[in-house]
Amino acid sequence: MMPRRVLCVLFAAAAFATPATAAPDTAGAVRWVSDTPWLSGLIYSVYDPAYGRASPEVQRDRNANSRPLMIALRTWQHGFGCRGFSILEFDVPAGVTGVTGLAGIDDETVVAGGDTYFSIWADGKRLWQSPALSRDDAPVRFTVPLNGSRQVKLITDAQAYSNGDLADWCDVRWIDDTAPAKPEWSYAPEPGKWHVRAELHPFHLLYRGEDLTLSVATALAGDCRVTYDVSGDTGTPPSKGECTVHLAVVGEAATGSYVVPLAKARNGFYRAKFRVDTGDRTVAQREIRFGIMEPSPKRVQEGTIFGVNHHEFVSSFEPMAAAGIEWSRHWFCWQWIEPKKGEWRWNWHDERMAAAKESGLKTIGVLGGIGQPAWSSPDHVPEKSATTPGCPKDMADWEEYVRQVATRYRGKIQAWESWNEISYKADPGLDGWSVEKYVDLHRRTYRILKDIDPTNKVLVSADSLAFVDRCLKAGLDKDYDGVVVHPYRPGNNPEAHCGNALAGKPADIQVMFQDCRAWLSSRPRPDAEIWATEIGWALTGNDWPTVSEEEHGQYLARTYLLTHGAGCVANLCWHDFSLGMFGLCDGKGFPRPAMLSYAALTSRLTGAAPVRRCEVEAPVHGMLFHRGDVDVLALWSERPGEFVELRAPTERQLTLFDMFGNSGSWTLREQGRYLSLSGRVVYLEGPILSEVVLSRTADRDPIPHRSHGRAFLHRAVPDPKRVCGPRGTDSSSRSAARHCRGSGADRATPEVASGGGDATRLHRRPRSQRHAAPAYHRDAAGPANRDVHRLGTGALARSHAGAAICHPETGRQAG
Known part of the structure; x- marks a missing residue:
């Protein structure tokens, strides 16, 4: 992707002082690209109503709404109208040395969608890319030399599924030998417009x-x-x-x-x-x-579970890599690859595989279940659809498709799913499917993929362990390297002991995966891996229980902590990157809290091995990990207003991170110290955290704690009932700790013991005030002390959902 600061360099470059060169606009001399027959001109959307059909086609000499092309208050007679992700492909005419034109967002655009990148590729190499353009930006005039290229592609790459922007290529012309092309581009604003x-x-x-x-x-x-x-x-x-x-x-x-x-x-x-x-x-x-x-640390990312479902936008590979995501789950759309039997098209998939390789991401390829061509199963084609959900009528067609895909992308795909969520078709026998037919298709797929590359991991679609058993009874044998599960739990948080389709008994996410591991170990392939290639919570309806964006970000971190802590899952792919209903980004391409939460999580856990789950009384939870020479302790509560007491044999200096990765120093003393917890995960990082004793605080009277010559209320350290250790430790029930400072001026004033020394009489606020929502304690001492304390400011302190961190003292640590 084009670096963010590239425009600053381009603005100052003397090479751009000359206006773009183009062939003269005279009768018989202009060679319009829109007059040239294209090899393909499609708008791609995985979430098309026909679920995989590439439609509609790009419009010639009209915008995507079939109206006149209009950019910068001017109507253009020649060009192309696109939206979303589109690819126009041409053979370069004889004698052509370059291409020139104008790229921008059509004036007809009323509702702004995600910004759009325009790019020009020739023979597999990107020659030029625009800045991300919205309806508020000036269009861009470009001239790109083709240097003897045989084929050229014009690509628009939007940043959102619900992109409302009409992306136009206007005044696009071929440049021939009479006007040698010079590489240049510039903005082209309309007169008087800023x-x-x-x-x-x-x-x-x-x-x-x-x-x-x-x-x-x-x-x-x-x-x-x-x-x-x-x-x-x-x-x-x-x-x-x-x-x-x-x-x-x-x-x-x-x-x-x-x-x-x-x-x-x-x-x-x-x-x-x-x-x-x-x-x-x-x-x-x-x-x-x-x-x-938080950008991903420069640590080796091999072997992480961090993945995301990612279906459309090439431009999104860069922020995915920056967030520390290792895996991209990619749907291969058979209809796009082989729209007619024996006619192979690779445009969309080639672009994505190249971008994944450039960004260093690994790919999980899903071969079936998304847009099979109608000709492959003509008895099960919905009305007016180019695709079918039906079982392939001739398995030889399926085998050839798998062979073509696996050969073309050999070495670029690390794991393969034979079909997506097949149990919903095979179990009830819909659209020509049965469990036996799926097993037959899967085993054929397994053999082809292993013949082409023995290192391919081939995964059987399960969703439930009961379905795996039915596949085994139908003859699956050992033809699987892993089992695909989609452990959605709508209406329940990650820690809820709810029923699930995997093991069947109520369990939280960690125990669910551990039970799944034990179950698989007793089957013909005890070495089979668990691949959870979809999980997420919905933010909008469609009959799904919904969560807020704040809860969405909280659940992501907690889901990955519990899953990584299980120690038995090969991959966990969040659903989705930018689908508005589930996405890390919203429908217009803006990041949600989940995106920032994911980046902070990978920064702490990349290269970290799970040590154990920290037994703290519910609703408080903790997970301990080890990375290099430090430990990482993640803490959270299922509800706000909870406190955890930490105590260590010796004093130690730690670093405290909030859910977004903001950090501050944090001293843990022998006397103990507490944190206020909420649904937002906080991370403590430092040496030998396995020695730390954790306890949910009891509702006891505070005792004075001296700091900076003043006595501050500090909760007494109760006898430890919860320690980082194996599950099942006996515990006693305690009431929730609620002594947290309120808001406004009350929050900004520490509770001070009378006399400021070793006082025994404490001035305490009324209980109604002490039960206020958790908020970060700020010191009036000044900016020198704020780096630590501001972890809980802003959004973190505004609501009960915030990861407010209540310190018992203020200012720099007392040492």
Whole structure:
């Protein structure tokens, strides 16, 4: 992907001082690309109503709504109308040396969708890519040399499933020998129009430690004044200011940029407001939402369970890799690959496999269950559909399809699923399926994949262990390297002891997987792995119980902690990356809390081995991991307002991380110290945390604890009833601890013992005030002490769902 700061370099490059070269627009001389027969011109959407049909086609000389092409208040007679992810492919005509044109979002776009990248590829190599363009950005004029290429592709890559943006290629022409092509591009704003934008990574992200670059584009050179206001919900002080931006001519536009200092901003969500003024007149205003995410550490990621279902957008591989995700689950759509028997097309899949390789992600390939061509099972085709859910009528057709896919992508796919969620068809005998027919198809698939590459892992679709047993009875034998399960638990959190389709008995996620492991060990392939290739919670309806975005992010971290702690799962793929109903990003391509939670989780757990589950009285939970020379202790509660007491044999300096990865130093003393917990996971990182004793605090009277010459209320350390150790430790029930500081001025004032010394009489607030929602205790001592304390500010302290961390003392640690 194009680096975020590339625009700053391009704006200053002298090579762009010359306007784009194009063939003269005279009768008989112009060679419009839209007049050239294409090899393919399709808009791809896995979530098309026909579930895998590539439709509609790209429109020639019209926008995607079949209306005139219009960009920058001008109607264009020639070009292509697209949306979402689309690919136009052409043979390069004889004598052509390049291609030139205009790329942008059609003026007809009313509802802004996710930003769209435009790119040009030739013979498998990307020659040019635009910035991410929305309806608020100026279009881009480009000229790209083809240098003897045989085939060229024009690709639009949107950043959201519900992308409402109409992506247009306008005025696109071939350049022949009479006008040698020079590589260049520039913004092309309409006269009198001003544009201001922020340069971000795909899906509206910055990575922690980066500054924010704003850029301005208009038609005429000169100076302008930009006022900016960047605010967030993370406790980071707002970044406000005013700057003068010099606009220099670059191609068809005058452009300039300014770097807003955000390198010290914390992980979280932000809004940037920009206003552009010339003289006493405001010429442009814009508000942009974005997230700051913890980038993945530079540690070896081999062997992690971190995966995601990812079906469309090539541009999203970059933030996936940055978030520390190792696995991408990819659906191979038979209808797109072989729309007619013996006619093979690879466009969409080739682009994704190349992007996965470039980003270093591994791929799980799903061969069936998503868009089989109608011709493969003509007796089970829904009305007006190009696809079918039916069992292939001739297994020889299926075998040839599998052979073609496995041969083309040999070495690029590490694991294969023969079919997606087949039990819903095979068990009730729908659309020509039966358990026996699926087993036959799977065993054929297994043999072909192993013949082509013996290292291929071939997974049998299960969903329930009972279905695996039925497959074994139908002759599955040992033809499987792993079992695919989708352990959704709608309406229940990860810790709930609810019924499940795997082991059948009520269990939380960790115990469920351990029971599944024990079950598989007694079957013909005791070495078979567990691959949980879908799990998630819905944020919108469709008859699913829904959760809030906050709960969604909390459940992700807790699910992965419990699963990794089980120690017996090969892979866990979150569903989905950017499908609005489940996604890490929303339907318009903006990151959700789950995205930032995932990145923080992988930063702590990549390379970490599970040690044990920490037995703390419910609803408090803990998991202990070891990574290198440090331990990682994850703590959370199923509900807010809970406290956990920590005590160690000796004092030690730890680092405390919140759910988004923001950190601060944290001293654990021999006397003990407590944390306020909620659904948001917090991580403690440091040496020998296996010695730490954990206990859910009892509702006892506080005792004074001296710090900085003052006595602060500190909860007495009860006799430990819960220790990091095996499950099943006996415990006694305790009431929830509720002595947490309130909000506002009350929260900002420590509870001080009378006299400030070794006082025994304590001034205590009324019980009604002490039962306030958890909030982070702030010290009035000043900014020097805030790096630690602000872990609970902003969104973390605004609601009961926040991961507020209540410290019993303030300021720097007493040593």
